[in-house]
Amino acid sequence: MQLTVEDTIQWLKQFNDRLSEQKDYLSQLDRAIGDGDHGINMARGFQQVAEGLDGDFDEVSDVLKKTATTVMSKVGGASGPLYGTAFLKMSMECKGKDVDAAVLADMVEAALGGIKQRGKSEEGEKTMIDVWAPVLGTLQEEDFDAERLKQTAEEAMQKTEDMTATKGRASYFKEKSQGHLDPGAVSSYYLFAELADVIGKGA
């Protein structure tokens, strides 16, 4: 596989479309175990990201860098710094490189590390990390497969339903957070589903 500048732009545009379609659903998920703004936050921020993608970019890293700064200054809440950090780490990781499967895995590894550090959180706390970590596992396997990437993300997202939140607003609900999907995990699933779609088409 190969992720070009155009692919990256396409990926982020599709992610934005998905977010604006699912805005109410994500906010509704957040209303159950948070404060009901995850869809609004993400849609607001990535709308701005999408609008900023029309310029000229030399490499994938530049697209991701621009995305990171926009996300950090437009999303807000908890998801802003987390996604912002993730994109920034991905951008730094692929600077000067062509993005193949191995680089992509390194990028997600760096992003995951960034999210954990920024959020002071680990796997199993019912957050977006519970999608990013299994996705990294898949990417680190030998033969890259777009469909498997998507499936892994989807299954991981589903698994957050039974977890008990210990980080973020959902943690105030303690056991009552069980039985609800984590909104950040769902938006992260969309991110990887659209990535899989773009790579799948390109391959």
Next chain:
Amino acid sequence: MQLTVEDTIQWLKQFNDRLSEQKDYLSQLDRAIGDGDHGINMARGFQQVAEGLDGDFDEVSDVLKKTATTVMSKVGGASGPLYGTAFLKMSMECKGKDVDAAVLADMVEAALGGIKQRGKSEEGEKTMIDVWAPVLGTLQEEDFDAERLKQTAEEAMQKTEDMTATKGRASYFKEKSQGHLDPGAVSSYYLFAELADVIGKGA
């Protein structure tokens, strides 16, 4: 006819019973063209009046005097000073006298004068005055008749429905005050209906 101390006490107790029965109805009338508290105000005040009627009274004037001071300090709103003034004027008018039909007419005349002065209002402004004034007319006729007293009060009360308020809270509603009974007129009707009842039984 003759109104004794016992009759007067009986009258006020019956009035209090009627008010506490009709409390919600009176407040509902006041909600339509006022602030919804007339029943509460009157019931609160006359409950106290009734509780204070167990002592010894030398004459009717004393009963009315005590009623006046209780009403003034317990009813509040617009109806407190108006009923308070009415009872005070009645008390002053019959001081040292036996209350026969002629004295009763004089008492109501004094009360009506007091209400008008206190409220700076006249007949036809859709207030309790529109009951007191016709009642005075009836009392000033030659042959006292309890039934006619009651009927006059009732008809007068009914007539306030079509009037336009120009005094009190109802005046803010202007033409929209039409089609609603005036709450103070209704409570005044109760007052005279119970008076007629007591006198009718006594006669």
Next chain:
Amino acid sequence: MKKLINQPEQIIDEMLDGIVSASPSSVRRLEDTTVLVRKDAPVDGKVALISGGGSGHEPAHAGYIGKGMLDGAVSGEVFTSPTPDQVLEAIKATDSGSGVLLVIKNYSGDVMNFDMAAELAEAEGIETAQVIVRDDIAVDDPENRRGVAGTIYVHKIAGAKAETGASLEEVQATAQKVIDNARTMGVALSPCIMPTSGEPGFELADDEIELGIGIHGEAGIEKRKQMTADEIAAELVERLLPEVDLADQDEVAVMVNGMGATPEMELHVFNRKVQDLLQEKGVKVYDTIVGNFMTSLEMAGCSLTLLKLDDELKELLDAPSHAAAFKK
């Protein structure tokens, strides 16, 4: 509608004790009354200011007790004028021999009850004077206009005047000047609920607002389809401006008053447009306050007050005040 109360019948009594227990060093309650007064009342050599009315308008009126504003406040039942005996107690407790000014809002009940109290005070040899606040332009007839949020400016400015050692007549004249120059109009987005009956004062459809409301949960003069904050601001400014009668160099004070349940955020949004409109029309704003000053329990909505100022009013408006609800 859920309320944070115990027995509805106890609500005034408990509220008054609650107010005193929050400010025991500045306010006290006259025993067996619904009267709160300055802890140090009567204040020697100073005209006393008494205000009051039905309860449900908090922080009015007790919140305005303090050096620079009121000497005493008399609370009736919810939305019901207090009785003359209570007002009399307030007068007696605050009069230092310099006389007492009664600040009365123009409602039949308030006017009559305070007037009777003044008669009783006279019988006891206490000099009183009265002013009747009538700032609500929703009522056409100027004589019949209700007293609403403009009352706060009367408290503030006449209160400051009294602190200067002015005579009863002078304090009354200043209070009257405020009344002559203050105009208010209000709007409700939702009604308030009477604690006793649990019933709303009026009904509003989901897409309706009520223009020209008073402060007792009574209906207003006109129902309108839902309007934006900017549209409401424009409506109120347009109705008020002709009533304040400004000359070229005149300055105004602006009060954006929440009716009780309107988030402060919304009051600021509303104020923004008010200020824009005044600027557009060349009206100079000297001072602005935004907050809950004269409420109607949990009514949602706001009122806008414009007060035309002169040098005296400006100086007195700026004077210090120690009242819990109006520190300056």
Next chain:
Amino acid sequence: MKKLINQPEQIIDEMLDGIVSASPSSVRRLEDTTVLVRKDAPVDGKVALISGGGSGHEPAHAGYIGKGMLDGAVSGEVFTSPTPDQVLEAIKATDSGSGVLLVIKNYSGDVMNFDMAAELAEAEGIETAQVIVRDDIAVDDPENRRGVAGTIYVHKIAGAKAETGASLEEVQATAQKVIDNARTMGVALSPCIMPTSGEPGFELADDEIELGIGIHGEAGIEKRKQMTADEIAAELVERLLPEVDLADQDEVAVMVNGMGATPEMELHVFNRKVQDLLQEKGVKVYDTIVGNFMTSLEMAGCSLTLLKLDDELKELLDAPSHAAAFKK
């Protein structure tokens, strides 16, 4: 639910302009930001205090800007932490060279965004320090406790400390002392409505209340059948007292905070019982404030904060403040 707004998307921008237009001589907005700062910022030789968070808590946070409290406030979208670039602007505009203290409420979003801003400020050579407010005992794990109304005491007391010319480290230490000694718990009678979605944050039956709520419309820890004001007061006092850990001569400050739509009358009724209970238990109350200090839009309900005081905290609590929402 009707709101006094225009476009929901414009609400923060319009609110901020509205706040400035009410106090143009004391507060200014940094162009193209959601940051308000003291008009005279940066204040020479003084550590600056910055606070902020999502909007919808008015008068928090901008209402606390002023001499004696905050130098700047950063507003996010409704209930959404502001972004690091905005916080950075606030830091840059208020730093006089003496450093900047960031007052952060303990929410993932606030902590991360302010932290990133601190990193950015460091890169620009500006010294910052942070304190994280965690006063809400509804959350069991002390590390995970939310920052709620106790934040106001941090603003007030650390703000007064900064005015003394204390160093960044000293101001931070005082702020931390307030945090270590402040405990809050809240209750909702009705939820608030998000302006963007028009949806309530949680559902409550007509006879239910929600105990242990935060300030973002999120559900609390426990639904209960409707309770009286006195019962709620008893519940909160009983839960808070063991957490403040009082010795015999200790005195406390008490804050009864309305969540936005609760009539002030009800807050006083509630406060009465709180004070009675504290007196019964022999707790000495040094200072009480009752009002809307840290709200959740039009949520009905209240929170109770107890702050254990020592001599330093008392003196700083009593110091003057010019903030619009906290004059002292």
